[in-house]
Amino acid sequence: MIKNDRANFGSKIGAVLASAGSAVGLGNIWRFPYETGNHGGAAFILIYIGCVLILGIPIMVAEFLIGRHSRANTAGAYQRLAPGTQWHWVGRMGVLAGFLILSYYSVVAGWTLQFILEAATNSFAGKSPTDFINAFSSFSSNPWQPLIWLVVFLLVTHFIIVKGVEKGIEKSSKIMMPVLFILLLVLATCSVSLPGASDGIRFLLKPDFSKVDSSVFLGAMGQAFFSLSLGMGCLCTYASYFRRETNLSKTALSVSAIDTFVAIVAGFIIFPAAFSIGIQPDAGPSLLFITLPNVFQQAFSNIPALAYLFSVLFYVLLALAALTSTISLHEVVTAYLHEEFHLSRKSAAAIVTSGCIVLGTLCSLSLGVGKGYTLFGLGLFDLFDFVTAKLMLPLGGLLISIFVGWFLNKRIVCKEISNNGVLNRPYYRLFIFILQFIAPIAILFIFINGLGLF
Ligand code: PFF
Numbered sequence: 001m002i003k004n005d006r007a008n009f010g011s012k013i014g015a016v017l018a019s020a021g022s023a024v025g026l027g028n029i030w031r032f033p034y035e036t037g038n039h040g041g042a043a044f045i046l047i048y049i050g051c052v053l054i055l056g057i058p059i060m061v062a063e064f065l066i067g068r069h070s071r072a073n074t075a076g077a078y079q080r081l082a083p084g085t086q087w088h089w090v091g092r093m094g095v096l097a098g099f100l101i102l103s104y105y106s107v108v109a110g111w112t113l114q115f116i117l118e119a120a121t122n123s124f125a126g127k128s129p130t131d132f133i134n135a136f137s138s139f140s141s142n143p144w145q146p147l148i149w150l151v152v153f154l155l156v157t158h159f160i161i162v163k164g165v166e167k168g169i170e171k172s173s174k175i176m177m178p179v180l181f182i183l184l185l186v187l188a189t190c191s192v193s194l195p196g197a198s199d200g201i202r203f204l205l206k207p208d209f210s211k212v213d214s215s216v217f218l219g220a221m222g223q224a225f226f227s228l229s230l231g232m233g234c235l236c237t238y239a240s241y242f243r244r245e246t247n248l249s250k251t252a253l254s255v256s257a258i259d260t261f262v263a264i265v266a267g268f269i270i271f272p273a274a275f276s277i278g279i280q281p282d283a284g285p286s287l288l289f290i291t292l293p294n295v296f297q298q299a300f301s302n303i304p305a306l307a308y309l310f311s312v313l314f315y316v317l318l319a320l321a322a323l324t325s326t327i328s329l330h331e332v333v334t335a336y337l338h339e340e341f342h343l344s345r346k347s348a349a350a351i352v353t354s355g356c357i358v359l360g361t362l363c364s365l366s367l368g369v370g371k372g373y374t375l376f377g378l379g380l381f382d383l384f385d386f387v388t389a390k391l392m393l394p395l396g397g398l399l400i401s402i403f404v405g406w407f408l409n410k411r412i413v414c415k416e417i418s419n420n421g422v423l424n425r426p427y428y429r430l431f432i433f434i435l436q437f438i439a440p441i442a443i444l445f446i447f448i449n450g451l452g453l454f
Contacts, residue, residue, distance in 0.1 A: 009170050009238075010166050012243070014170040015238070018328070019251065021172075023255055023258070024258065024321050032266060033266055033271070033287060035219055035223050036048075039216045040208045040210075042206050045204065051224035052228065054439070056224050060228060060256060062403075062404040065248055066400070066404065066408075069081065071240045074237050076340060078090055093395070101384070101388050103384065104359075104384040106356060107364045114146070115318075119315050154353050154360065157326040157330050157353070176320045184262060190306070191270070194273060199275040218451070219390075225389065226389040227263060228255070230397055234331075247419065249427070273292070273299050276299050279294075288318070296314070334349045337351055363380050363381040364381070367379065397439070397443060405439075
C-alpha cells in the first residue's frame, strides 16, 4: 500500500455511512421514482436490480480498491497505479463529471429548501392541482429565487467540506444518515396505510414487460451508476480515506444494499400516495415538486396536521439526502485541485463552490428565462443530466472495469480485496471475470442499443 499522511475516516461505520450518504440522494428519491414511473414500474425495478448486482457491486469494489491502494484523488490514483500511461484521463473525466453533476444537482437540491420553507409555512394548504403547477413553474422559471437557494445549498456543502474528512464529511454523515432512515420509514408507513394505496403497491411489485425496450435498459443502467455514485471516482476518492482494516467487498455490498433499499422505499412513499388520489405515476421530473405536495394535501385531507407534518418531513428528508451527495461530489473535485495543483483545501473548495455557482446558475436559468437556448435539442440542465448519467458515468464504469480487470497487477487486486491476506476471497474469480468480460460487454451492448447506434 502506498503510504502518505492523508486524512482517514475514523471508523468503519463512518466509512460505510459516508459512502452510503454519497449514494443515497436525489437519485433515489427524485430520479428513481420518475424513471420507474416512466418505464412501467416493477419491470424497470427488476432490470435496475440486475444492473446493481452484475455491474454496480463489482465496479464499486474496483473503485474502492483503486482508491484505497493509491490513497490519492481520482486522477492522482491512476497516475500512481499506472504511471506513464493515459489512464489518468479516466480520473480527469470523473472530476469533470463530478463538477457537472454538482452544478445541476445543486439546482434541484436548492428547490428542496424552498419546499421546506413552503411546507413549514403551510402554504400548500388549500391549493388546487392547477395552483401547484402554476406555483412550481413560476418558481422554477423565476430568475432569482432558485438561484438564492442554489447558493445557500452550495455554501452549506462548502462549509462541511472545509471542515475536512473526519470532522466534516464523516461527522455529518453519522448524524444525517440515521435521521434520513427514520424519516424514510415513518413516511413509507404512512403512505402505504392510506386508503387506495394498494394500486401503487401493485405498480411497484407487478412487472409489466410490455413497456420494456432498449431505452429501458439504458435508463436502468444510467440510473444504477448515478444512484450508486459510480463511474466518476467518487467512491474511489472516499476509499482513499478508508482504513486498512475496512473490508472492501462487504462495504460495497452494504452501500449497494442501503442505496437500493432507500430507492425502493422512496417508491413506497410516492406511488401509494399518488395512486390513492388517482394521479398517474409518469409525471417525470416534476413528480416530486408538483404532484407530491398536491398528493400530500389530498391524501391526508381529513387530518390537515398530518398533511403538514408529512410535507415538512418529506422535503427535509430530500434535502438531507441531497446534502450527503453534494458533499461527496464536491470532495471529488476539491481533493483533485488540492492534491494535483497543491492548493490549500480551503482555496480548492472555494474554486469548486464558485465554479458550481456559475454553472448551476446557467442550468437553473435554462429552465426559465433561458428555455429557448438548446444544444442537441436539450436545455443545459437536461443536457448535463443526459451527458453525465447516460454517457460519462457508464463510460467511466466501462474503463474502470477494463483497468482493474485487464491492466492492474492482480497481486494488488488480491491484496486489497483480502486486506493483505487476512480475509477470505471466495468470489475473487467471479469478480475478475465480471470485470474482464461481463461488465464491458454489457455496458457496450446497452450503450449501442440504447443510443440507437445500430
Ligand atoms: N448518488 C447520488 C444520488 O443518487 O443522488 C448522486 C451522485 C453522487 C452521483 C455522487 C455521482 C456521484 F459521484
